[in-house]
Amino acid sequence: MFTLFSLPAFSADKLGSLEGIITDENGKLLQGIAVTLQPDHKKALSDSKGRFKITGLYGGTYKLTVSAVGFDAQTKEIEIEMGKMSTIFIRLKPGNKELNEINVTGIHSNPDNFIDMTRTAMPSKVITRQEIEMMGSRRLDEVLKEQTGLAIVNDIGSGNRAVGLQMQGFDSGYTMIMIDGQPMVGRNNGNFDLSRITVSNIERIEIIKGASSCLFGSEALAGVVNIVTRKNISHPQGLAALRYGSFNMVDATLEGETPFAGKRGSAYLSGNYYRTDGFNSNPYLSDGKTAPPFNSYAFQGRGRYLLSDISTLSFNGRFVTRHSENKIAYQNLNPSMDVLDEYDLNGSLALNDNFRNGLKLKSQYYLTRYQNEQNVTDLESGFIMPGSDFKQYLHRAEMQVSKNMGPLLELTGGAGGAYELLDNTSYRGNKSMANYFLYGQFDFQAAERLSFTGGARFDYHDKYDSKLNPSLGMRYNALKNLTFRAAVGTGFKTPNFQQLYMIFTNVQTGYSVFGAEEFWREIQILQEAGQIMSVFPSAKRIGSLKPERSVSYSGGFAYKPFGALDVDVNVFYNDMKNFINSEQVAFKTSGQQIYSYMNIAKAYTAGAEIGVNYKASKSIHLSAGYQLLYAVDKGVVDSIKNGTGLYEQVYDTDANETRRSKRSDYLGMNNRSRHMANVKISYAHEPSGLTGSFRVNYRSKYGFMEDNRANNFLDPWDKFVKSFFLLNLAVQKTLYNKHLQLQITADNLMNYRDQLMPGQQGRAILCGISWRFFKNE
Known part of the structure; x- marks a missing residue:
């Protein structure tokens, strides 16, 4: 695997690229800001000098989205020319200071797991914190039972506390429950009781349907x-x-x-x-x-x-x-x-x-x-x-x-x-x-x-x-x-x-x-x-x-x-x-x-x-x-x-x-x-x-x-x-x-x-x- 990572990159001399610098209103360089280009799902994070770079772009018009907690999200149209470097300077304005973070489809910057749940081979879905708050839900089972293809089921033969999640017809024992990319344990006859998890500190919920x-x-x-x-x-x-x-x-x-x-x-x-x-x-x-x-x-x-x-x-x-x-x-x-x-x-x-x-x-x-x-x-x-x-x-x-x-x-x-x-x-x-x-x-x-x-x-x-x-x-x-x-x-x-x-x-x-x-x-x-x-x-x-x-x-x-x-x-x-x-x-x-x-x-x-x-x-x-x-x-x-x-x-x-x-x-x-x-x-x-x-x-x-x-x-x-x-x-x-x-x-x-x-x-x-x-x- 490490040998693969050492292979030379594909040539991109004839493709275009985009670089930029991100600062706040006072000109302070901002690190870790999420940037995405649609419709190609290209993504980047700004470094300690506020710089980001995206290469391998075909000529045409792209939609650039920049978002970060504490700042207003910005969306701009960017024109990319084949074989040329385009440069942009972005100044973010202070915005919503709420605890919930803006979610941008296609951006993956989760330090807990490098695997992007939204880009696996199987169908996937992301439930944002804003959606959870608008539902007024209190426990995890209340959120999931309202999602397409998911059902909260009771296993009466295993006791009155044996409830679990059914996904695409599979019993609950076949769905892995993870927190920050790591598996959780503690099941009753295969059922994981989702009511024991509060949603108060959940930023988002990522769901993959199908064999994973x-x-x-x-x-x-x-x-x-x-x-x-x-x-x-x-x-x-x-x-x-x-x-x-x-x-x-x-x-x-x-x-x-x-x-x-x-x-x-x-x-x-x-x-x-x-x-x-x-x-x-x-x-x-x-x-x-x-x-x-x-x-x-x-x-x-x-x-x-x-x-x-x-x-x-x-x-x-x-x-x-x-x-x-x-x-x-x-x-x-x-x-x-x-x-x-x-x-x-x-x-x-x-x-x-x-x-x-x-x-x-x-x-x-x-x-x-x-x-x-x-x-x-x-x-x-x-x-x-x-x-x-x-x-x-x-x-x-x-x-x-x-x-x-x-x-x-x-x-x-x-x-x-x-x-x-x-x-x-x-x-x-x-x-x-x-x-x-x-x-x-x-x-x-x-x-x-x-x-x-x-x-x-x-x-x-x-x-x-x-x-x-x-x-x-x-x-x-x-x-x-x-x-x-x-x-x-x-x-x-x-x-x-x-x-x-x-x-x-x-x-x-x-x-x-x-x-x-x-x-x-x-x-x-x-x-x-x-x-x-x-x-x-x-x-x-x-x-x-x-x-x-x-x-x-x-x-x-x-x-x-x-x-x-x-x-x-x-x-x-x-x-x-x-x-x-x-x-x-x-x-x-x-x-x-x-x-x-x-x-x-x-x-x-x-x-x-x-x-x-x-x-x-x-x-x-x-x-x-x-x-x-x-x-x-x-x-x-x-x-x-x-x-x-x-x-x-x-x-x-x-x-x-x-x-x-x-x-x-x-x-x-x-x-x-x-x-x-x-x-x-x-x-x-x-x-x-x-x-x-x-x-x-x-x-x-x-x-x-x-x-x-x-x-x-x-x-x-x-x-x-x-x-x-x-x-x-x-x-x-x-x-x-x-x-x-x-x-x-x-x-x-x-x-x-x-x-x-x-x-x-x-x-x-x-x-x-x-x-x-x-x-x-």
């Missing part, structure tokens, strides 16, 4: 969500905010930032307190909540210091606690108390070197620790039933390197290793895994209108040997307002600790779950104790689990028929092999079930996504999105077509008979909606300081569980969650030169609830007030 293991490793089989926290500090400023509303929700934030040592260094600190009484969506629950009450404290800190003109040292730390107590009482059952404590720690130390020849190097160590303690107490007998109790550690060291190899080629690469340790009372002793990786990505401008983005990652896992995952994407500007794109990428996911080693028995209900590596030993112990009634023939397939593999294909286009309208269309097909499924494989003499894991199925998800954005006026912006999804287990389809196996028969409730299954009887995988849509109207009137948004989200019906004679697949006579709409509203008003902001938020205006959706809250009205501290110019 080529760059990010296991768990990125469905895609990636990267949370980018606050950085790029240029002025002392602060924020105090408080929101209160329905369900006794309190959301309080205090944050501040300042440069120091003549702006060679910067520091940012934030604290957030959040509490809720929870809510109940189940009429049969006489006491307690389906979404439990909790309180949470979150602390975030960042520090950066310029060691020299080329070297920067940075630190990032985050610590979150959450405590929950939920009394539960169902009819004819003893009341119980469910207590949960969580502790989440993330920290990193990084050294960034930006050499004068354009080479960028980053060395980073990252540590995350997640602890979960949960138990359930029978309030009548006082008996404590054990729940989850584990500590999970991830140590990760990584080095990244990036360099422009001339006007046509940019290379990014990295190498490192990760060590994961789990100490869990449900497993026998500590368990650990180690992974070593090497990856690279290139952006190549093959012709004036044609560019390629590709990458590959090599992983060596101490339990699953080595895996190579490549990807390739193409972008073609057919017309000035029409761009076609296509991509193919591979992904993999190694079995997790639970699927391998879990030994768990639910004391309250009696069922057991055994990991594949522990299954036969545990079965033998129960057989010798006379506790096994029968072991199913399918249990013979339980053994050493294989990693799951997927190939993702996507293609689409972006069309701008006129200046105010953008249309984006994407179709996708995700093919999965060695799918790990949990199945009942034995009965106890008490009649309770025993479950384990096996590689049994091939599956695919396919569909299309459409996004439309229309700027109706300077203040009004309309957007809409739609997803069509098919999620199919190939094993079910093959069994039905062949008339053999587990799925050859179906019980037809209408005819009151059992008959041979037909392909039309199979409706796909559970918990996936065929249709999802959203509409958003945003209003922002700068002179009056009034902003707001009205959003409508739709989800069509989806399968929940077997509701007639079990045939192991979703048919028309099973139980479904009905289709529904959610309406949300948020309005903000800024006063006193943007120091004061008042806000009112109304979520789920129609008060929609369903007992099969325990995580869906009823109507929630909140009022908020915030004060920004900054010096008026």
Whole structure:
């Protein structure tokens, strides 16, 4: 890789170039200012002398955009001549001093990760801080559930706190959640509870849809969500905010930032307190909540210091606690108390070197620790039933390197290793895994209108040997307002600790779950104790689990028929092999079930996504999105077509008979909606300081569980969650030169609830007030 970086650059003698100097109003040279040229997506950052240079430009007219926190953004038209150097002098004026940073599409200057999430082979999306604030959202799940192609789902069988993110039909265990480019840990049966993450210090959210293991490793089989926290500090400023509303929700934030040592260094600190009484969506629950009450404290800190003109040292730390107590009482059952404590720690130390020849190097160590303690107490007998109790550690060291190899080629690469340790009372002793990786990505401008983005990652896992995952994407500007794109990428996911080693028995209900590596030993112990009634023939397939593999294909286009309208269309097909499924494989003499894991199925998800954005006026912006999804287990389809196996028969409730299954009887995988849509109207009137948004989200019906004679697949006579709409509203008003902001938020205006959706809250009205501290110019 380093040999590649030393190759001579492509000749650009016949192409044009642009150089410039950026200063403030007083003539002070400004460093780290983002510059972009459209439509070629060329980008640059000013150096310590305020200079920037962009080479390899074809003759013509370009739009130059310059932006920085604390200054008004500038946009100019630049004329480039072939074979000539154009020069420009830019003087930035002081502007908006709010904590949210201006976002410029195509600019990537994130020191935490050199990989540009917006230019990977797979489709991507960026949610800006301004969008988050206009939604009035408080937790990460509230933001993501309103995005096209994403759904927040409940796994009731894993407990009332098991919620996760579904992307393009993949279960939540297949989407990697990252913070500042590093993976987060702490899942319940594969689900990462996004409600434990506050949005108070989020600068933007980057989303990649499709297999991304080529760059990010296991768990990125469905895609990636990267949370980018606050950085790029240029002025002392602060924020105090408080929101209160329905369900006794309190959301309080205090944050501040300042440069120091003549702006060679910067520091940012934030604290957030959040509490809720929870809510109940189940009429049969006489006491307690389906979404439990909790309180949470979150602390975030960042520090950066310029060691020299080329070297920067940075630190990032985050610590979150959450405590929950939920009394539960169902009819004819003893009341119980469910207590949960969580502790989440993330920290990193990084050294960034930006050499004068354009080479960028980053060395980073990252540590995350997640602890979960949960138990359930029978309030009548006082008996404590054990729940989850584990500590999970991830140590990760990584080095990244990036360099422009001339006007046509940019290379990014990295190498490192990760060590994961789990100490869990449900497993026998500590368990650990180690992974070593090497990856690279290139952006190549093959012709004036044609560019390629590709990458590959090599992983060596101490339990699953080595895996190579490549990807390739193409972008073609057919017309000035029409761009076609296509991509193919591979992904993999190694079995997790639970699927391998879990030994768990639910004391309250009696069922057991055994990991594949522990299954036969545990079965033998129960057989010798006379506790096994029968072991199913399918249990013979339980053994050493294989990693799951997927190939993702996507293609689409972006069309701008006129200046105010953008249309984006994407179709996708995700093919999965060695799918790990949990199945009942034995009965106890008490009649309770025993479950384990096996590689049994091939599956695919396919569909299309459409996004439309229309700027109706300077203040009004309309957007809409739609997803069509098919999620199919190939094993079910093959069994039905062949008339053999587990799925050859179906019980037809209408005819009151059992008959041979037909392909039309199979409706796909559970918990996936065929249709999802959203509409958003945003209003922002700068002179009056009034902003707001009205959003409508739709989800069509989806399968929940077997509701007639079990045939192991979703048919028309099973139980479904009905289709529904959610309406949300948020309005903000800024006063006193943007120091004061008042806000009112109304979520789920129609008060929609369903007992099969325990995580869906009823109507929630909140009022908020915030004060920004900054010096008026």
